[in-house]
Amino acid sequence: MNCHSFESIVSELAREQTMEASVREDALLHSGECETCALKLEDERLLAAGIRALAAEMEFAEAPARVGEQLLAAFRIHRDMAPLGHTTYRWRYWMGAAAAVLLLVVGLVAIRVRLSSGQEPRQRQIAKQIEKPESSTMATNNGSLWVSTAPDQPRQLTVPGSRRRANGYLAVARLSKSARPGDSSTASHADALAGDFRGGEIATEFFPVGYGSTLNLLDGGQLVRVELPRLALARFGLPINVNRANEKVKADVLVGVDGLARAIRFVQ
């Protein structure tokens, strides 16, 4: 036997564990010849003896009686409160977790739907104002629309929140950023304006001017009342009374925040 083989069995040898008799004899013989292995065997024996002594000393160590009593009390409470199988608690736990996840998903979906629906109608409203013939007014929550009841005296229809101005021929209505197309107040004001409109001026639909996107109007814009030569009607495909060709015609120009004209409608 060499030192390497001895080292692999020295623990068993020191603890007098079961091994082949021949191996044991060889190992003892080797330890008698090799000083290093003899010291190793001695160390292992001393350690084994020390550990045995420690184990023997703690062999009968037990938890104090009060631990058992407390445990018993806890057991009685636990038994009275719920079945010990714990399936109820587990079921409740999973149900609670599932409900929390469901709420989270519903909340996220609601936020997403609200965000998307908040933008699309807004775009549609502006586009409708420009493209649809029957829609000929622009209403906002806090802006105002100017309608002329007499050739030289436009009447201001005030939408709540706007300040009243009556400065004559050229009037400006502000398209607010906060305008909400789905807002019921906006819709009702639009209807009211349409009624006044019928009783006052007649306006064409908005005609797009240039190639700018109407989506830019989402950021706001201004409605500017101007006077143009009557020949300008022809450029938008509208009929012209040649007898009145020298006269001027009133028009509302929709100007974006970038200062460019986006659309125009003619008012009579």
Add this chain to the structure above:
Amino acid sequence: MKTHCEPSDSELLQSMLAGDEKALTALYRRRQGSVYRFALQMCGSQAIAEDVTQEVFMVLMSDGHTFDPARGSLNSFLLGVARNHVLRRLKRERFYVSIAEDSDNDPTAKERYVTTDGPLDDLSRTETVESVRKAVLSLPERYREVVVLCDLQEMNYVEAAEVLGCAIGTVRSRLHRARAMLIEKLHPAREEKVTSATVKSARCLA
């Protein structure tokens, strides 16, 4: 005869989960000793050992249905739970961990465990036990637990592997390393002799 009369751990556990108080008492009496000793030998504090014992049986009351006899004995299950609690407590209370850290860095700490001519020859039995206890407590946790399970609780490698949730070979190698560390802590002077002698024998073998 006795084994026929006494119900098994699994039977007691089932009765206990059904609300049988006597089953809990019997199970507690049968298994609390090993749980308490394991915790005490792992952390060296009676207070923590008591807490851990109580917590282990509380876990058994609430989650006893998770015990699977096919995966090991109830004793291994309880010791596994106790191990988790002990490690958590040791992590929380660094005071007990610092023994190992200090003893590795502080040269005087080694001298406290040292007995130059062998602890069983020169020191009284109590002192020997105390020095071994301190040496065991100064081991890193992964080595301490295999010494406690295999040497102090006299478990075989298979049972120890069940408790620790690792391979048998891992238990074997950790135990070998742990014993070498214990010898080093208990007999550092002799270790030096061994080192020099190893050089000699190495030359001889070469």
